[in-house]
Amino acid sequence: MVLIAKTLLQNWKIFFIEAGALSEFTGRFFTQGFRPRYEFREFVKQCFLIGYQSLALIALTAFIMGLVLTMQLRPSLVAYGVESQLPAMVGIAIVREIGPVLTALIFAGKIGSSIGAELGSMKVTEQIDAMEVSGTNPFKYLVVTRVFAATLMMPILVMLSICISLFGSYLGVNIRGVTSFHLFWTQIFDFLKFSDIIPAFIKSFFFGFAVGIIGCYKGYYSSKGTEGVGRSANSAVVVASVVVFIIDLIAVQITDVLGLN
Amino acid sequence: MAKKLANHFRLGIFVLAGLFFLVLLLYMIGKNENIFGSTFVLKARFENINGLMPGNNVRFAGINTGTVKDIAVLNDSTIEVTMLIKEKMKPFIKKNAIATIGSDGLMGNKLVNLTASKISAEEVNENDILLSGKAVDTDELIKVMGGATDDLALIVTGLKTTINKINNSAAFWDVMNDASLPVNLRSSLMNVKQSTAGMNNMVNDLQAMVRHVQSGKGSIGSLLVDTTFAHNLNEAVERVKRAGNMADSISIQVTTLVRNIDRNLNHGEGIATALLRDTAIVHRMENSLQNIQKGTEAFHQNMEALKTNFLFRGYFRRQDQQKKKQAPED
Amino acid sequence: MRSQPASLPLAPGKQDQTVIEVKDLNKAFGDNKVLQGFNLELKKGENLVVLGKSGSGKSVLIKCIIGLLAPDKGSIHVLGESIPDLNESELDKIRVQIGFLFQSNALYDSMTVRDNLEFPLRRHWMQNATQDVDEMVMEALSDVGLVHTVDMMPIELSGGMRKRIALARTLILKPGIILYDEPTTGLDPITAREISELIVDIQKKYKASSLIITHDMRCVEITADRVIILVNGRCYATGSFEELKRSTDPQVKHFFD
Numbered sequence: 001m002v003l004i005a006k007t008l009l010q011n012w013k014i015f016f017i018e019a020g021a022l023s024e025f026t027g028r029f030f031t032q033g034f035r036p037r038y039e040f041r042e043f044v045k046q047c048f049l050i051g052y053q054s055l056a057l058i059a060l061t062a063f064i065m066g067l068v069l070t071m072q073l074r075p076s077l078v079a080y081g082v083e084s085q086l087p088a089m090v091g092i093a094i095v096r097e098i099g100p101v102l103t104a105l106i107f108a109g110k111i112g113s114s115i116g117a118e119l120g121s122m123k124v125t126e127q128i129d130a131m132e133v134s135g136t137n138p139f140k141y142l143v144v145t146r147v148f149a150a151t152l153m154m155p156i157l158v159m160l161s162i163c164i165s166l167f168g169s170y171l172g173v174n175i176r177g178v179t180s181f182h183l184f185w186t187q188i189f190d191f192l193k194f195s196d197i198i199p200a201f202i203k204s205f206f207f208g209f210a211v212g213i214i215g216c217y218k219g220y221y222s223s224k225g226t227e228g229v230g231r232s233a234n235s236a237v238v239v240a241s242v243v244v245f246i247i248d249l250i251a252v253q254i255t256d257v258l259g260l261n
Numbered sequence: 262m263a264k265k266l267a268n269h270f271r272l273g274i275f276v277l278a279g280l281f282f283l284v285l286l287l288y289m290i291g292k293n294e295n296i297f298g299s300t301f302v303l304k305a306r307f308e309n310i311n312g313l314m315p316g317n318n319v320r321f322a323g324i325n326t327g328t329v330k331d332i333a334v335l336n337d338s339t340i341e342v343t344m345l346i347k348e349k350m351k352p353f354i355k356k357n358a359i360a361t362i363g364s365d366g367l368m369g370n371k372l373v374n375l376t377a378s379k380i381s382a383e384e385v386n387e388n389d390i391l392l393s394g395k396a397v398d399t400d401e402l403i404k405v406m407g408g409a410t411d412d413l414a415l416i417v418t419g420l421k422t423t424i425n426k427i428n429n430s431a432a433f434w435d436v437m438n439d440a441s442l443p444v445n446l447r448s449s450l451m452n453v454k455q456s457t458a459g460m461n462n463m464v465n466d467l468q469a470m471v472r473h474v475q476s477g478k479g480s481i482g483s484l485l486v487d488t489t490f491a492h493n494l495n496e497a498v499e500r501v502k503r504a505g506n507m508a509d510s511i512s513i514q515v516t517t518l519v520r521n522i523d524r525n526l527n528h529g530e531g532i533a534t535a536l537l538r539d540t541a542i543v544h545r546m547e548n549s550l551q552n553i554q555k556g557t558e559a560f561h562q563n564m565e566a567l568k569t570n571f572l573f574r575g576y577f578r579r580q581d582q583q584k585k586k587q588a589p590e591d
Numbered sequence: 592m593r594s595q596p597a598s599l600p601l602a603p604g605k606q607d608q609t610v611i612e613v614k615d616l617n618k619a620f621g622d623n624k625v626l627q628g629f630n631l632e633l634k635k636g637e638n639l640v641v642l643g644k645s646g647s648g649k650s651v652l653i654k655c656i657i658g659l660l661a662p663d664k665g666s667i668h669v670l671g672e673s674i675p676d677l678n679e680s681e682l683d684k685i686r687v688q689i690g691f692l693f694q695s696n697a698l699y700d701s702m703t704v705r706d707n708l709e710f711p712l713r714r715h716w717m718q719n720a721t722q723d724v725d726e727m728v729m730e731a732l733s734d735v736g737l738v739h740t741v742d743m744m745p746i747e748l749s750g751g752m753r754k755r756i757a758l759a760r761t762l763i764l765k766p767g768i769i770l771y772d773e774p775t776t777g778l779d780p781i782t783a784r785e786i787s788e789l790i791v792d793i794q795k796k797y798k799a800s801s802l803i804i805t806h807d808m809r810c811v812e813i814t815a816d817r818v819i820i821l822v823n824g825r826c827y828a829t830g831s832f833e834e835l836k837r838s839t840d841p842q843v844k845h846f847f848d
Contacts, residue, residue: 048272055275095286121700129659130697134711135683156279163282189289190325193316197286 025217032137033144043145050111050146050212051153058106058157059164065102066094066165070172083177087184088191090169095192099162100200101248104207107154108240112215115146116236119219120229128220143220147212154208155201162200195260203251207244214240299348300327305360305373305391306341313362313371319344321358321375326350329373341390344373355382361394413557420549446518453512464502608635610768610800611656616665618651625651627824628665633768633802638794640803640811642846643821649804650694652821653770656802657691658682669768687715690761690769690799694776696753698745698760705741708732708760715764731759734796735789751782755789762793769793771803775810787813808847820846 070090077083119142122128131138166188173179179187218236222228292298310332319327327346335341346354357378364371375391385391611633618626625648633639643649654660656667658674667674672685699707708728732738735755745753754774761769774790775783787810794801794814803814811818811832818835820828820843828835828843836847 044269044272047276048268052268052272052275118701125695125700126693126697127699129654130691130693130699131710132659133657133686133689133691135686135714136710137679155283156276159279159282159286160275162286185289189292192286192290194287194290197290201283 021221022214022217025220026213028139029144029147029213032139033148037137037140039141039145042141043148046145046149047153050149051156054107054110054153054157055160057110058103058161061102061106062099062161062165063168065098066090066168066170067172069093069098069165070169071175074172074176084187086173086177087169087179087187090172091166091188091191092196094165094169095162095196096200097248099165100158100204100207101244103158103161104154104204104211104244105241107150107157107208108211108244109237111150112211112236112240113233115150115212115215116218116222117229117233119143119216120222120232121226123220123222124224124226124229139220143213143216146216147209150212150215151205151209154211155204158200158204158207195255199251199255199260203247206247206251210243210247211240214243300345301348301351301387302330303327303344303346303354303385303389303391304341305344305393306335306339307360307362307393308338308340308395309362310340310342311362311364311371313342313373317370318365318372319346319375320372321346321350321354322377324350326354326375342373352384353377354385356385356389356391357382358385358391359394360391450512450516457509457512460504609633610635610670611802612666612668613652613656614666616652616655616667617663618648618655618660619663625824626655626662629821629824630826631802631819633800635767635800636798638791638801638803638814638816640805640815640818641821642806642811642818643804644806647821648824649806649821650772653691653772653802653804657686657689657770683715687764688767690764690766692754692758692761692769692771692774694772696745696757698753698757700745703742703744704732704737704748704756707745707756708763711760711764727763731763732756734762734793735759751778751785754778754782754786758786758789758793762797765797767799769799769801771801771805773805773807774803775805775807780809783807784809784813786810790814806846 070086073089073093074083074086077086077089119128122142128138128142131141170179170181170184173184215236218232218239222232313329313332315329315331317329318325319329327344327350329342330345331343333341333343342360354375355377357380359376359378361374361376362371363374376394609632611631613629613631616626616629616631617624629648629652631639631641631652641649641652651660655662656669656674658677661675669685670688672681674682674685677685699710702710705728708731709724712724712727728741729738732741735758737752737755737759740748740752740756745756748756758774771790775786778786790801790803791814793799801814803810805811815832818830818832819826820835822842828838828840830838835843838844
């Protein structure tokens, strides 16, 4: 009993230590990230690696998600006799929730782990020290560029993911029924409001930031050895995914309070 | 270096595609919310807006022409709805147009319907307050439908009694079931026809004979030169002729009658018309039957609509389930 | 901004000028007291070897000197500057004059050999033209005899080649002081010997002062002008390789057996 209590206490302690260290890391990002020197070339390179290289994976999942969601929603809409509302329904689900969150989760899986592993192995093989010795602030060169790239690429990925999801949904609508392309888009846009797209767009910046900063934190403070690298990649994905959901929860509360629902 | 350039090129396309879609999305939504493009403001005051919200559509003659911009409570019984209307619709909306609150389908979004009045008037100006009509309320609709259902029950009961009476009337069914009637009529008609033909022949023969007698040909002719006798004979022939004509017209009338009966029996059109010969009653009955049919159809439609309504869906589902349960028991 | 090796704050001709001076250095990680009052002096042009067992705090010492770790107590002076008191940009200026060969090479996996070598160049003095950088890369590669690997990735190279590339990267700024962190660890004896000889060649060519940290006696034998034996976080013994070899002290003898 005492042992369990002790372990629990220990775990809570670790949790708060982690939270504190991550907050400090985030603070360091804000104090160093906006001051010269700016690693612009590295930033562009990271944008390419983080943004463009994730597109294929995110496009595939988004397309499948749009298609599947449409086909799954159809029966219940048919039961209510509002089958014609299918595009509007799917459109709103994709734009408000599926697009941003699904993209963020895939992004966390791909980018969070790769940043965590990359920085972790750089830490273990002293590459980070080597950078510092070579007159480079490794925090700015490695962390700031990656976090900025993730933060800025994420909304673009979300936009493209929404677009591709809607194409998937169009296909899904047309598997069992016939809807012209024009009518499909008219119905979606007719139903959508600014209050649907803008919160989704804004929260995707936070998703990108969370994935970037958590991946970097886990990698940057990776423990020694190859096992440490694996663990930092793994926990980067887990923590980033959970934080994505927490941000989503906060975002929905904020939009609700602001009356944007 | 070339690889780097290619990567930059791809990154550029990627970023621009994302931004393009964002702008497109915002523009398309904005177009629907009348943010881009010129608009003007119209107002209308209502007692009850039935859950209308800013952003809901405004329709003029069924065309989406704008959106609800703002809803303000002026006092306990007046709510002012401010609407943004597309500028290009301005010439078509007149000052006497009536604003009502409706909904897009039975359970769709609320919207403001602008209806043109038949009397001509000036076109509206910015900030005009339109007349408002009472909104169609779903609750009220259901109340009215409840009354209609009661009436329908009464009508159906009355109809049932009438049909029972008809079913129980032996005389009616005797007449209806007498299959020999048309056959008899037909055979008597044939008889009439035959006798008429025979009569015609007889008359022709008589006429020929008279002509012979008049011309004094033959022995009888010479014998019967007495004109009186001839005159009498002529008269007799005339009578026979008249009788033949009468028989002819009777036979025509009978043919028509039989044809009618025949047709009525074969085609089943208004059985009562042929047999009861009281067209007035039949007409009334026909009318009432049609009315009932119409009423039933409308009711059926209402019920279908209700079924799809999620509020009543559970009820109908339960009924279905009960039916299914009863079926195996039977 | 770059200080050329010629502009070191040393009077030319003064051969026994001290370039690195460590006094009473203390460093602990939690309860593990790694260094306890360590003293060290590196003279200009000298090859000094710090000999110690694994985990005796050799790497900690070298990282304190380059400013990657802050000491708990004691002073570190490099070229007359107190390392713990410098800010980031001042540290960068000092670091241009110090080469550091990492134990694990620390080659950037995501970059080609050329980019790896260019990295410190471009970082420390951005104003240089591309032509200059190219020439310097080739010169550094020819010093270690690996010009043909210029467009390869580090992952494609063998351990010994990687060590040489890392050495080339250390040399590219023509530093006055070179710190070697276990340069022969993880290499086969023949390659280790080659590397040790390379260190001596380079020291002669650039007239650099070297601080070598190792536990490999062959390397010590080849490279050392002077040896310090590090035991329990302290300077246990000092002298030339031959002097220490003749020592009768059991702790010292232990290294030579």
